Amino acid sequence: xxxxxxDKPLPPPNEESRPFWEAMKEHRLVLQKCGACGKVRHYPRxxxxxxxxxxxxxxxxxxxxxxxxxxxxHHAFHPGFKGDLPLVLVIVDLDEGVRMCAQARxxxxxxxxxxxxxxxxxxxxxxxxxLPVIRPA
Amino acid sequence: xxxxxxxxxxxGVGYTEYSSKSGVTVLDLATRAxxxxxxxxxxxxxxxxxxxxxxxxxxxxxxxxxxxxxxxxARYAVDYQAGGNAANLVIQAAAAAIEAGLxxxxxxxxxMNGRSGFRLGGGRELTARGITxxxxxxxxxxxxxxxxxxxRRHMIRHGxxxxxxxxxxxxxxxxxxxxxxxxxxxxxTLADHRNARMIVEPFRLLDICLESDGACAVLVTxxxxxxxxxxxxxxxxxxxxxxxxxxxxxxFDAIRWPDHDHxxxxxIADDLWRGAGVGPRDVDVAEIYDCFTYSVIxxxxxxxxxxxxxxxxxxxxxxxxxxxxxxxxxHGGLLSEAYIHGLNHVVEAVEQLRGQAGPRQIDGAEIALTxxxxxxxxxxxxxxx
Numbered sequence: 001x002x003x004x005x006x007d008k009p010l011p012p013p014n015e016e017s018r019p020f021w022e023a024m025k026e027h028r029l030v031l032q033k034c035g036a037c038g039k040v041r042h043y044p045r046x047x048x049x050x051x052x053x054x055x056x057x058x059x060x061x062x063x064x065x066x067x068x069x070x071x072x073x074h075h076a077f078h079p080g081f082k083g084d085l086p087l088v089l090v091i092v093d094l095d096e097g098v099r100m101c102a103q104a105r106x107x108x109x110x111x112x113x114x115x116x117x118x119x120x121x122x123x124x125x126x127x128x129x130x131l132p133v134i135r136p137a
Numbered sequence: 138x139x140x141x142x143x144x145x146x147x148x149g150v151g152y153t154e155y156s157s158k159s160g161v162t163v164l165d166l167a168t169r170a171x172x173x174x175x176x177x178x179x180x181x182x183x184x185x186x187x188x189x190x191x192x193x194x195x196x197x198x199x200x201x202x203x204x205x206x207x208x209x210x211a212r213y214a215v216d217y218q219a220g221g222n223a224a225n226l227v228i229q230a231a232a233a234a235i236e237a238g239l240x241x242x243x244x245x246x247x248x249m250n251g252r253s254g255f256r257l258g259g260g261r262e263l264t265a266r267g268i269t270x271x272x273x274x275x276x277x278x279x280x281x282x283x284x285x286x287x288x289r290r291h292m293i294r295h296g297x298x299x300x301x302x303x304x305x306x307x308x309x310x311x312x313x314x315x316x317x318x319x320x321x322x323x324x325x326t327l328a329d330h331r332n333a334r335m336i337v338e339p340f341r342l343l344d345i346c347l348e349s350d351g352a353c354a355v356l357v358t359x360x361x362x363x364x365x366x367x368x369x370x371x372x373x374x375x376x377x378x379x380x381x382x383x384x385x386x387x388x389f390d391a392i393r394w395p396d397h398d399h400x401x402x403x404x405i406a407d408d409l410w411r412g413a414g415v416g417p418r419d420v421d422v423a424e425i426y427d428c429f430t431y432s433v434i435x436x437x438x439x440x441x442x443x444x445x446x447x448x449x450x451x452x453x454x455x456x457x458x459x460x461x462x463x464x465x466x467x468h469g470g471l472l473s474e475a476y477i478h479g480l481n482h483v484v485e486a487v488e489q490l491r492g493q494a495g496p497r498q499i500d501g502a503e504i505a506l507t508x509x510x511x512x513x514x515x516x517x518x519x520x521x522x
Contacts, residue, residue, distance in 0.1 A: 009265035010274065011265045012265065012266060014270075017270060042392070043390075043392065068397075069286040069287070073277075073285075073337045074337065074338070077279040078273070078278050087276045089275060089277050089282060091392070099392050099393070101271070101277055101392070102275050114293055125274070
């Protein structure tokens with residue numbers, strides 16, 4: 001699908017997030033890591049909140065994590081998602097010590113629990129956009 | 138910590154009709170609410186020299202309202218880029234500005250066509266700009282979805298139940314039934330809550346606040362001046378604003394918050410009570426920010442009305458009803474009166490402390506708590522008559 005026919009919100013990558021989205025297109029999950037103290041952070045941002053260094057590196061993430069919380073959305077809130085309801089939305093504690101959110105795939109809503117092992121997978125949404133999704137570990 | 142105990146007072150409150158379609162501009166709403174607050178106080182516009190508001194790109198700036206009111210000498214104007222978290226901050230800021238000599242009489246307002254115009258809960262701007270590029274593309278777009286994640290965590294950690302959420306919804310509606318300006322006045326039962334449409338688990342329709350067109354305004358002045366005006370002064374006993382670490386890039390962003398089983402209230406409670414010189418047990422009526430039913434439960438814990446995790450039990454058995462141990466949201470709250478982003482809670486607290494709340498009046502109310510915010514940052518006031 002091209003961006004022209006895609007009816008969901010498209011992320012406009014900026015100077016901070018572009019490496020994240022570029023890696024997504026290659027089906028890789030990358031995270032920011034402070035070049036000075038090594039603290040990992042997400043979402044992408046310009047400064048390390050531990051040591052205030054702006055020296056930023058990107059690291060390959062394992063994609064492994066655990067469910068932190070979740071909700072099942074029966075309302076779309078945006079017309080583009082009406083055909084996808086219900087949405088299972090998950091916040092994941094990644095093994096790298098940061099959280100991210102994404103839609104779940106193949107996760108039984110009844111079986112969801114805090115701490116459930118999961119992994120990050122990738123779905124091509126358009127020719128230029130790949131989104132992370134969460135699958136059972 | 139707040140060091141201005143009893144030095145400043147709310148001398149006037151004003152509001153417009155609350156509706157789902159005002160049919161007028163936001164500037165009209167804002168100007169009308171401010172004018173009503175001045176009339177309530179018995180103060181002329183020529184005496185007002187400060188205006189403070191908060192906006193989510195859905196309102197009009199303070200200078201426009203100053204112009205609309207014909208203020209001859211506005212010398213203090215602030216527009217906070219904020220949501221309900223700032224509903225009490227604006228009043229704290231008004232008192233601080235007067236203390237600093239920047240103004241003498243300050244109007245605070247919140248105005249929005251929140252249903253017929255920009256719908257804050259309806260999907261923000263339906264874009265994925267800025268920090269929302271990491272949520273919106275997944276369909277995670279609106280506050281009910283975000284808060285549901287917090288509530289889920291609280292339910293699992295503490296055993297909080299949907300019936301306990303329902304107790305908050307029923308209480309607010311019971312109060313709204315006695316409030317002529319409330320948008321939703323038809324009483325509901327726990328069964329109505331249980332059978333309401335599921336929107337975003339665990340929230341049903343009745344767990345989520347209204348969307349409203351309307352405006353509220355509050356006039357803050359020195360205690361001495363307030364005593365010369367038309368209404369009984371309502372003194373600002375305590376005020377606090379803040380939150381914990383990692384408050385996020387905007388109100389929606391709480392991805393780094395330490396744990397979603399508690400919110401800002403835990404972090405500002407000490408400041409609030411120490412500044413006010415009273416504690417939770419002294420509160421006669423509490424207007425708790427209720428964008429969601431769950432938000433009330435977690436703030437009752439945070440502000441010390443019960444231990445962490447016990448807010449669900451606290452709201453049951455009539456404890457938060459008008460004749461209960463801690464009457465809450467006597468106007469109906471955001472859930473049933475209107476969503477004026479928390480400033481309507483201040484209006485209600487003032488009316489309660491003046492003894493002007495009619496059929497919903499809490500007898501002998503002397504000390505009121507108002508809170509504002511539900512997530513990583515917020516504000517609160519302790520008021521007395």
